[in-house]
Amino acid sequence: MLTNVFVTEFGELMALDPAAFRRKFRKMAASPFAFYRGSACLFYADVQGTADEFLDERTSAVWIHGDLHAENFGTYMNAAGVLVFNVNDFDEAYVGPFTWDLKRFAASVALIGYEKALSDTVIGDLVAAYARSYVAELRGIASGGAIGSLTLDTTEGVLHDVLQRARLNTRVALLDTQTVIEDYDRRFMMADGVYAVGEEVRAEVAAAFAEYLPTLPAWDSARPEQYRIKDIVLRKGVGIGSAGLPSHNLLLEGHTQALENDVILYMKQGQTPAVSRWITDPRVRGYFRHQGHRTSESQRALQAHADAWAGHTVLHGIGQMVAEVSPYAADLDWSDVNELADVTGVVGHLGRATARMHSVADDESAHDLVDFSTEEAIVAAVDRDEAGFAASLVDFAHAYGARARADHQIFVDLFRNGRFPLQ
Numbered sequence: 001m002l003t004n005v006f007v008t009e010f011g012e013l014m015a016l017d018p019a020a021f022r023r024k025f026r027k028m029a030a031s032p033f034a035f036y037r038g039s040a041c042l043f044y045a046d047v048q049g050t051a052d053e054f055l056d057e058r059t060s061a062v063w064i065h066g067d068l069h070a071e072n073f074g075t076y077m078n079a080a081g082v083l084v085f086n087v088n089d090f091d092e093a094y095v096g097p098f099t100w101d102l103k104r105f106a107a108s109v110a111l112i113g114y115e116k117a118l119s120d121t122v123i124g125d126l127v128a129a130y131a132r133s134y135v136a137e138l139r140g141i142a143s144g145g146a147i148g149s150l151t152l153d154t155t156e157g158v159l160h161d162v163l164q165r166a167r168l169n170t171r172v173a174l175l176d177t178q179t180v181i182e183d184y185d186r187r188f189m190m191a192d193g194v195y196a197v198g199e200e201v202r203a204e205v206a207a208a209f210a211e212y213l214p215t216l217p218a219w220d221s222a223r224p225e226q227y228r229i230k231d232i233v234l235r236k237g238v239g240i241g242s243a244g245l246p247s248h249n250l251l252l253e254g255h256t257q258a259l260e261n262d263v264i265l266y267m268k269q270g271q272t273p274a275v276s277r278w279i280t281d282p283r284v285r286g287y288f289r290h291q292g293h294r295t296s297e298s299q300r301a302l303q304a305h306a307d308a309w310a311g312h313t314v315l316h317g318i319g320q321m322v323a324e325v326s327p328y329a330a331d332l333d334w335s336d337v338n339e340l341a342d343v344t345g346v347v348g349h350l351g352r353a354t355a356r357m358h359s360v361a362d363d364e365s366a367h368d369l370v371d372f373s374t375e376e377a378i379v380a381a382v383d384r385d386e387a388g389f390a391a392s393l394v395d396f397a398h399a400y401g402a403r404a405r406a407d408h409q410i411f412v413d414l415f416r417n418g419r420f421p422l423q
Contacts, residue, residue: 290319
């Protein structure tokens with residue numbers, strides 16, 4: 001089954017760029033958690049069709065992250081200029097059962113806990129704490145409370161430290177790692193994985209960029225200079241989730257001609273989210289014009305005050321997601337979180353962050369795909385058996401964590417023995 005699921009999900013991209021997938025699979029072979037991060041398609045093949053008493057017509061149609069594991073959280077500078085710790089990476093976002101997000105996260109906690117040699121009892125307590133914080137936050141929002149954010153003013157401990165480190169980053173430092181100054185202006189530097197583009201490609205990307213600009217909520221057509229393209233390069237995805245996907249980086253003038261205000265954007269081919277293979281609702285399937293549109297709209301739906309540069313376009317007939325390469329992005333590094341009190345605190349914060357994410361995109365948002373109060377619908381479903389709700393996530397975390405560890409070993413043996421079409 002594992003081979004069939006992977007070939008179905010990645011077969012076309014494997015054929016286009018087998019070297020990228022050899023790199024991806026070697027990263028996935030490193031640990032069960034690394035394997036889990038790169039195998040959302042297998043997760044959904046496993047969970048779809050299973051009984052779930054907390055799903056009904058409404059709670060099965062919530063805007064979800066789609067790949068909510070414990071490392072898909074980090075910092076970003078929102079459109080209001082505030083540093084926020086929240087979910088990131090919306091490549092897999094879609095509309096589906098809210099418990100699929102929670103289960104994917106819970107299993108990732110089990111895998112991280114196992115790597116840290118935590119007992120099954122402690123892992124169960126962590127998952128239960130995540131479930132309680134999630135439900136408590138949703139209840140507060142459903143009762144009229146504001147949807148808050150994890151910021152420098154509302155965090156402490158590990159997450160506060162992550163935000164403080166992100167605050168030390170600067171746009172100039174980012175620009176200096178990716179660009180050089182020649183003839184009094186910036187250009188991209190050539191480095192590993194970065195390729196120059198010819199005039200024809202440059203013109204095609206520039207045309208796609210022009211089509212992207214009107215998709216920005218804050219597009220200012222009266223100030224065209226800030227959108228002037230200085231340079232374009234091709235990059236090839238080397239991350240676990242972006243293997244085989246081509247993308248272009250664009251260097252823009254920014255809001256002034258000062259060189260420290262230049263902006264780097266990426267224009268990346270949208271990918272079909274793994275969860276969408278198991279969602280048959282025609283209203284959901286017909287809502288998105290292409291995968292770039294789905295990704296950018298999902299980010300705006302799930303992330304309050306999202307990246308002001310998040311938008312979409314089409315290049316060579318393929319949907320593209322466009323967003324800023326932000327200097328203020330910093331991921332949560334679980335290797336730095338080892339004391340049980342710290343782990344417990346982080347998991348509680350992430351439960352609240354998940355609840356806020358599920359609450360943002362509903363009947364009160366700018367998106368009409370989910371036209372009911374998600375927090376009220378989820379709280380009503382959980383109220384049928386709140387104790388059973390937490391217990392079901394704990395049981396799933398233990399069971400799927402063990403399954404992922406076993407699947408990881410199967411995957412490693414298949415890969416090292418040449419059972420995937422990567423020649």
